[in-house]
Amino acid sequence: MDSYQVFVGKWKKLTGVDLNLYKEAQMKRRLTSLYDKKGFKDFEAFAAALEKDRALLDETMDRMTINVSEFYRNYQRWEVLDQKILPLLSKNGGTLKIWSAACSTGEEPYTLSMLLSSHPLVKDFQIIATDIDDKVLQSAQKGRYHERSLQEVPDHIKQKYFTKEDSSFYTVKNEVRKHIQFKKHNLLADPYEKQLD
Ligand SMILES: C[S@@+](CC[C@H](N)C(=O)[O-])C[C@H]1O[C@@H](n2cnc3c(N)ncnc32)[C@H](O)[C@@H]1O
Known part of the structure; x- marks a missing residue:
C-alpha cells in the first residue's frame, strides 16, 4: 500500500x-x-x-472541505427557484420541507429562508441545513456575516431580514432563523431525510 x-x-x-x-x-x-x-x-x-x-x-x-459560500450565490439560479420551481412546489399547499445539503457557513439556508418567506405562494416551510464540518455549522448558527457575503442580496431583502451591527457586519433576523434546523451530516455516509420537497 x-x-x-x-x-x-x-x-x-x-x-x-x-x-x-x-x-x-x-x-x-x-x-x-x-x-x-x-x-x-x-x-x-x-x-x-x-x-x-x-x-x-x-x-x-x-x-x-472548501467552505466558500455567499448569500444569493449564482443569483440567476435563485430567480429560477423563485419564479419557476416554488410556484410548482406550492401548488398543493402544506408545509414545504427543504434541505440545504452541505450548507457551509449558512448563507445558502438563510437565503432559502428569505426567498421562501417573501414568496407570495409559499404558506409554510421548514429548512434542514447540514454539513460535515462542525466549525462551519457553529458559524452558521451565529448568523453573523461580513458585508462581503451580502454583495448579491437585493436592497429590500437586506433591509427586511438583516440587522446591521456596525460598519461591516450584519446579523440575520430571528424570523429568518426560526425556519432552519442545523445538523451535522456526512453526505457520503449518513442516511438521508425522507419526503423532502
Ligand atoms: C462550497 S461549500 C457549499 C456551500 C453552499 N452549499 C453554497 O453553495 O453556497 C461546500 C461544503 O461541503 C461540505 N462538505 C464536504 N464534504 C462533505 C460531506 N461528505 N458531507 C457533507 N458536507 C460536506 C464542506 O464542509 C463545505 O462546507
Whole structure:
C-alpha cells in the first residue's frame, strides 16, 4: 500500500471521512501543500502529527472541505427557484420541507429562508441545513456575516431580514432563523431525510 493509502486509512479512523470518495489528485495536492507548509516531510509524518494534535486535525479538515459560500450565490439560479420551481412546489399547499445539503457557513439556508418567506405562494416551510464540518455549522448558527457575503442580496431583502451591527457586519433576523434546523451530516455516509420537497 502506498503512503497516501496508509494516510487515507488513518484519516478515516480519526474523522470517519473516507478520502477515497473524493478525487485523489485534488486531495493529494491539497494535503501535500498543507503538510509542506507545516514542515512535515511526507504523509506518514503528517498522519502521526494529526493523531496527536486536535487543532491540526481541525485545520486540515477545514482545508480539505472548501467552505466558500455567499448569500444569493449564482443569483440567476435563485430567480429560477423563485419564479419557476416554488410556484410548482406550492401548488398543493402544506408545509414545504427543504434541505440545504452541505450548507457551509449558512448563507445558502438563510437565503432559502428569505426567498421562501417573501414568496407570495409559499404558506409554510421548514429548512434542514447540514454539513460535515462542525466549525462551519457553529458559524452558521451565529448568523453573523461580513458585508462581503451580502454583495448579491437585493436592497429590500437586506433591509427586511438583516440587522446591521456596525460598519461591516450584519446579523440575520430571528424570523429568518426560526425556519432552519442545523445538523451535522456526512453526505457520503449518513442516511438521508425522507419526503423532502
Ligand atoms: C462550497 S461549500 C457549499 C456551500 C453552499 N452549499 C453554497 O453553495 O453556497 C461546500 C461544503 O461541503 C461540505 N462538505 C464536504 N464534504 C462533505 C460531506 N461528505 N458531507 C457533507 N458536507 C460536506 C464542506 O464542509 C463545505 O462546507
